[in-house]
Amino acid sequence: MLTDSHCHLDFPDFEGRLDETIARASAAGVTRMVSICTKRAALPAVQAIAEAHPQVWFAYGIHPMRVAEEPMIEVDELVAAAAHPRMVGIGETGLDYHYTADSAEAQQQSLRLHIEACRRTGLPLIIHSRDADEDMARILSEEHTAGAYDCVMHCFSSGAELAQTALDLGFYLSMSGIATFPKSGSLRDIFAAAPLDRILVETDSPYLAPVPHRGKRNEPAYTAHTAATGAEIFGLTLDEFAAATEANFARLFPKAA
Template sequence: MIIDSHVNLHAVQFDEDRDDVIARAREAGVQMMVEISDKLSTFEATHALAMAHPDIWCTVGVHPHEAKDHTAMTAEDLIALSHRPRVVGIGECGLDFHYDFSPRNQQAEIFRTHIRAAQATGLPLVVHTREADDQMAAILREMQVEAPFRFLMHCYTSGAQLAQQAAEMGAWFSVSGIATFKAAEDVRQVVRAMPADRIIVETDCPYLAPVPHRGRRNEPAYIGHVLQALADIRGWEREEAEARTTDAFFNLFDRIPRP
């Protein structure tokens, strides 16, 4: 199967042609998508997409940029929403110290809130991390001691040391269109070392369009370029890359029935 594990189809960039974007994805062979929650105020739109389309599932969570607006949110709030049909993960959540749109202490506490929801539900955690390698590793280790949880390092572009530490904790990793960028050899080097049975692919649309679409709005129909880049980086045939990422996806998102 061809699966886009991280789409943001609720984004305003798709307001004019959302149905066409979904249709183009299907025409390109995309058989499943995971629509990602970035804040609770848009969760209803995210969930509605999953409810309206049999090939779309969704998560519930708060991006670290939005942490400052969710300081009262509890793990119980996330758990309650996670019981809705077609919700298959917790997040996107984590730490982003590049933009610091939310205070770092608030990002860390909201991240722990998400982890507690993942621990309680058994759902996989979708983790965003940028320029926060040491703090990310510390929180992941701290919370793994508290109780185990499964997690995905989404659109991974951080350092090799954090990748190794996360892999030792059992992390999955997702590869995005950044792997196709000419200047992203450091990212490709990390991809070569990722655990082969825990790699999936994503577009993170409407962001990060892969070559040859770089600079345009990204959409799920372009996921094939990411899949081919992964195959090239790892020395796999295209069919092997598709099979490996499919197996890894269903092992992680195990609330989704495998066709």
Template sequence: MLIDSHCHLDFPELAEDRAGVLDRARAAGIDAMVTISTHVDRFDRIKAIAETHPQIWCSVGTHPHHADEELHIQTEDLVRLSAHPRCVAIGEAGLDYFYDNAPKDAQETGLRRHVAAARITGLPLVIHSRAADEDMAEILKEESGQGPFPFLLHCFTAGMELARTALDLGGYISFSGIITFKNAEEIREVAAMVPADRYLVETDAPYLAPIPHRGQTNEPSFVAHTAAKVAEVRNISVEQLGRETTENFYRLFSKAKA
């Protein structure tokens, strides 16, 4: 049994054959999944998917690529919308300096608003961090100093230092299909050292399909390949990984048990 902790079922690549995507996920042993919000203004679309399928949960938040488009979204808006019974997380929000699609100050403002919402609601904040290790570590430390909040560094692509900072602050780390890529040795090193009670697996579908599907449209069933690689790196069975990541998911995304 596996859980895809991060996918985008509203994106066109998956929406066109959502029934088939879900059938293939069930056949691959995927027990549940979280369809992640990238625009708060499109939350109705996200929650409708979760309302229709009992194995799907959702989040509410603004991706850093769109931070400047949703500066009108305040913490209280996130808190209010997250009260929906199928919404189990805040985000994804964060910092992305690789593409730099939104001004850095807008990304930081959005991230801190999402942190505040996670602190108020107790829901985990799903964090996107790319090419922004130092600033992300600093913000996590600053915000944690103002009061703890649950969080997950999703689709981990950062260095060991940010990983250790996140773990020291009580955070979780999620690994995507990138861990199967040839040049991902540093990510595999992080996956090997993360405590057994702090890691998850995901697809980030429709992006980042793992080997042997690299270059194809990713989908939740492919999380099995990511899980197999993480299990290999950690020197455990896929069955043990399934137990650990499922327990970790329901501990972090505790509302999903309700």
């Protein structure tokens, strides 16, 4: 059994093929999925998917690359959404300076508001971080000092220093298909140095399909390929690695356990 801890089942890539996508996931041993809502307008659709499919849970937040396009999120708005019985996380939120560095200040404000919502709800934070390691480490640390919260670094592909900061704060690192790419040796080394009880797996589908499907549309079933790489990294059987990541998911996302 595996959990795809981060996917986007409401995206157009899955329109009209959701039932077959979930069926393939189940056949591959992926029995649970968290579909991530990244904008206000998509929330009803994401909720409906989770309500219609017992294998699917959801999280809600404003993606950092969308912060400049929408009114600033309010903590009360996130707290109200979290009352839904199938909402299990806050996010994805974070910092992305690769394409949207011009909105860095607004992204930082949004991130801090999402963190406050995590404190109020007890739900874990789901972080997106790209080309922003220094600011991300600083904000996560400052906010944790101000009041503890749980967190996963989704699709972790940043540097070793940010990984260590996250682990020192008690956070989790999520392994995506990037870890299977031939040139991702340094990233595999970061995961290998992390405690096994802080690792999750995900697809971020429809993006970042793992080897052997790289370049194609990703889907939750492919979590199994990333998990196979994770097992190799930690010197475990696939069943042992899957059991460990399932326990980790249940600890971080108890609402979905």
